[in-house]
Amino acid sequence: xxxxxxQAVDLQCERDERILFRDLSFSILPGTVTRVxxxxxxxxxxxxxxxxxxxxxxxxxxxxxxKRRSAQREEFLRNTLYLGHRPGIKPLLTPMENLxxxxxxxxxxxxxxxxQALEGTGLAGFQDVPCRKLSAGQQRRVALARLLxxxxxxxxxxxxxxxxxxxxxxxxxxxLQQRAAEGGAVVVTTHHDLRMPGMQRIVLGGGSSDER
Amino acid sequence: MNADVRPxxxxxxxxVGVLAAMRGVFARDLKVAFRQRQDLLNPLLFFVMVVxxxxxxVSPEVxxxxxxxxxxxWVAALLSVLLSLDHLFRHDFDDGTLxxxxxxxxxxxxxxxxxxxxxxxxxxxxxxxLTPVLGVMVHLxxxxxxxxxxxxxxxxxxxxLIGSIGAALTLGLRSAGVLLSLLIIPLYIPVLIFGTGxxxxxxxxxxxxxxxxxxxxxxxxALTLAPFASAAAxxxxxxxx
Numbered sequence: 001x002x003x004x005x006x007q008a009v010d011l012q013c014e015r016d017e018r019i020l021f022r023d024l025s026f027s028i029l030p031g032t033v034t035r036v037x038x039x040x041x042x043x044x045x046x047x048x049x050x051x052x053x054x055x056x057x058x059x060x061x062x063x064x065x066x067k068r069r070s071a072q073r074e075e076f077l078r079n080t081l082y083l084g085h086r087p088g089i090k091p092l093l094t095p096m097e098n099l100x101x102x103x104x105x106x107x108x109x110x111x112x113x114x115x116q117a118l119e120g121t122g123l124a125g126f127q128d129v130p131c132r133k134l135s136a137g138q139q140r141r142v143a144l145a146r147l148l149x150x151x152x153x154x155x156x157x158x159x160x161x162x163x164x165x166x167x168x169x170x171x172x173x174x175x176l177q178q179r180a181a182e183g184g185a186v187v188v189t190t191h192h193d194l195r196m197p198g199m200q201r202i203v204l205g206g207g208s209s210d211e212r
Numbered sequence: 213m214n215a216d217v218r219p220x221x222x223x224x225x226x227x228v229g230v231l232a233a234m235r236g237v238f239a240r241d242l243k244v245a246f247r248q249r250q251d252l253l254n255p256l257l258f259f260v261m262v263v264x265x266x267x268x269x270v271s272p273e274v275x276x277x278x279x280x281x282x283x284x285x286w287v288a289a290l291l292s293v294l295l296s297l298d299h300l301f302r303h304d305f306d307d308g309t310l311x312x313x314x315x316x317x318x319x320x321x322x323x324x325x326x327x328x329x330x331x332x333x334x335x336x337x338x339x340x341x342l343t344p345v346l347g348v349m350v351h352l353x354x355x356x357x358x359x360x361x362x363x364x365x366x367x368x369x370x371x372x373l374i375g376s377i378g379a380a381l382t383l384g385l386r387s388a389g390v391l392l393s394l395l396i397i398p399l400y401i402p403v404l405i406f407g408t409g410x411x412x413x414x415x416x417x418x419x420x421x422x423x424x425x426x427x428x429x430x431x432x433x434a435l436t437l438a439p440f441a442s443a444a445a446x447x448x449x450x451x452x453x
Contacts, residue, residue, distance in 0.1 A: 002220050030220045054311055056451045065223070077317040078227050086308030092247040093240070104236035105228055105316040105323075130247075153221040183221040 003066060004029050005079075005154050005185050006051065011060035013046055020046055021204055024060070028185045030153060033176055034200040036189040042205030044189040045085070048158050051187065052082035078106075081152040085159045087143030091132035095123055095142040098131060102146060109149055117148040122168065137163040144168075147175060154185045161192040233318045234326035241330035244303075251299070255292040255335045256342060262288035263346050274351045281350030282360050282411035289339045289364055290371060290400055294393055296335045297375040298382075300327065301446065305383050314450055321439040324446065328376045328439065329369075336368030359414040363407040366427045373438035374399050380445035384452050403430055 004027035012022040020043030028034055036044045049055040051062070053069070053076065062069045064076045089098050095118050096111070103109045118127050121141040131139055140163050147155070161169050169192065176186050177196055188194065228236075245252055266284050267277060304310040313323055343364055347357035378396040382388035410423035 052315060054314065054450050056447070074317050075223070075225075077315055078225075079223050080315070082311070082315055084308050084311055086306070086311065088308040088312040090240075090244055090303075090307060090309065092244050097240075097243065101236060101240040102312060105233045105313075105318065107224075108228060108232070151221075151224065153223060 002030050004063075005065060006069075007063040007066070008051075009061040009063065011047075011050070011058060011062070013043060013050065013055075013058040015043070015046060015057075024202070024204075026200070026202055028154065028187060030185050031180050031183045032185055032198065032200055033180050033194075033196050034185070034187045034202060035194055036187065036202045036204065038204030044204055045158055047202075047204065048082075048156050048187065048189055049084070052080065052084075052156050053077065054082070054084075079152050080154045080156065081106075081146065081150045082156045083143055083146070083158060083160065085162065087140065089131055089139050089142050091139075092130060094128045094130055095134075095145070096127045098142055099145055102143075103149065107151070113149060114145075117145040118142070120148050121145045137165060137168070140164055141168065144172065147172075147179075153183070155179070155187070157186065157188045159189055159191075161190050161194075227317045230318045230322055233316060234322055237313070237323050237326040238330045241327060242333070245330075245334050252334060252338075255296045256338050258295055259288050259292040259339055259342065260346065262291060263350065267350070277350040278352060281347065281352045282356060282415075283408045284350060285343060285346055285360060286364070286367075286404055286407050286411075289336075289343075289368060290404060292339060293335055293368060293371040293375060294396060294400075296331070297372075297379045297392060297396070298388055300331050300376055300379040301383050302379075302388075305449070310446065311450060314446060319443075320446070321443040324376065324380075324442045325435075325439040328372050328442070331376070332369045332372040336364075336372055339368060340364045353415075356411055356415050359420055360411045362424065363410045363427060366424070366431050367403050367407045370403050370427075370430050370434045371400060373434040374403075376442040377438055377445060380442040380449060383446070383449035403427075406430065 006028040008024060008026050011024040013020045026034075036047055038044050046055060050058050053073070064072055069076050088102055093101070096114060099114045099118065100111070103114070115127055118124070121144050123138060123141055123145070126134060126138065131142060134142070144160065160172055164172065173194065173196070176188070179186055263284055266280065270276065301310060304313065314320055316323060340361055343361050344357050347360055352360065375396055378392045381395065382392045385391065406423060406427050410420050410427065413423055414420045
């Protein structure tokens with residue numbers, strides 16, 4: 001059995017004097033898709049932000065490759081891709097410029113590859129139109145183009161299916177499945193009924209959590 | 213289960229260099245700003261307006277303006293930098309760019325420094341360039357204008373750097389404007405005193421080397437400490453968001 005990328009031990013998070021979850025333990029293994037489920041306000045986004053390292057108001061332990069994450073923050077950040085529901089798309093810049101800016105801090109990707117990635121998300125012909133002129137779904141697709149070029153082993157995706165049409169949704173599902181087959185680990189939060197063979201589930205809300 | 217034969221992606225042990233990442237942040241900020249040019253003009257117009265108010269409101273006498281000119285220009289520059297500070301992180305916070313910035317593998321304080329430098333190039337530097345024109349308007353002599361430009365050139369980056377701490381701290385608040393001013397203006401006072409003091413000394417014919425060196429010390433202090441404070445404040449603001 002391969003070593004888990006990310007391991008959570010007894011996570012507890014409190015928000016506005018309400019305990020969102022407690023004693024939450026799970027492992028994210030390479031080659032798996034994990035779905036975080038739960039009703040609105042059950043802490044799905046909070047959990048994902050905790051895993052990404054954006055939220056520090058929690059207790060418990062997070063291990064990256066078996067060691068405390070806080071001791072190896074840089075290694076963790078280098079190997080993790082987080083897409084939040086505000087995906088970092090600047091309305092004034094074109095999809096190409098946005099994608100270039102977002103990837104330039106992680107690994108320099110040549111322009112033709114970026115262009116191809118945008119075509120791959122159905123934005124052919126829109127690469128050089130300012131994003132504020134694109135629809136909400138198209139703007140999401142600009143962010144999702146990052147998934148086509150990202151080589152980080154761990155993906156944390158918050159509500160990826162929002163504002164995406166049916167074709168797009170199935171394309172993303174295929175992409176996630178491919179990713180898992182290649183050995184990447186994916187954690188998604190979604191209300192969309194995502195079903196994949198071997199999918200791990202983390203259920204939030206009602207205080208219960210189970211694995212698998 | 214065939215878990216054992218599953219491939220495992222190799223972990224990455226290299227990343228984009230710090231300088232390249234800083235350049236990326238800097239270039240994006242400039243590009244976004246030039247797509248929205250009217251926002252660039254606002255602090256400049258504000259600067260000109262405030263300076264114009266004094267001859268109109270107090271006295272157009274040459275003696276008064278020559279006496280108060282440097283102070284007026286410094287206060288006006290300080291206020292226009294203050295006015296533009298709220299935009300430093302606000303848009304990035306709203307559209308999620310800031311989350312991605314915090315999650316970049318490079319040290320956050322250096323990325324914040326790049327952002328602050330972009331802010332200075334877009335607001336502080338134009339103010340310095342405009343200063344000689346307004347200096348003539350308030351009847352400053354050539355020597356004073358030169359020294360005034362020098363103090364603003366050293367002083368406005370300090371204003372941007374200190375301001376970035378306040379902007380980062382007030383990011384989570386809905387209307388941060390007044391609180392930001394209350395937090396930051398007290399910290400601006402030493403810079404203002406030494407900035408105007410330098411020009412006053414120059415007008416009296418004294419040597420300004422020591423004053424300029426002190427302002428340089430302010431700049432070095434702000435450059436080395438402010439990015440750390442802003443980076444920490446950003447993490448707190450994002451953690452609550």
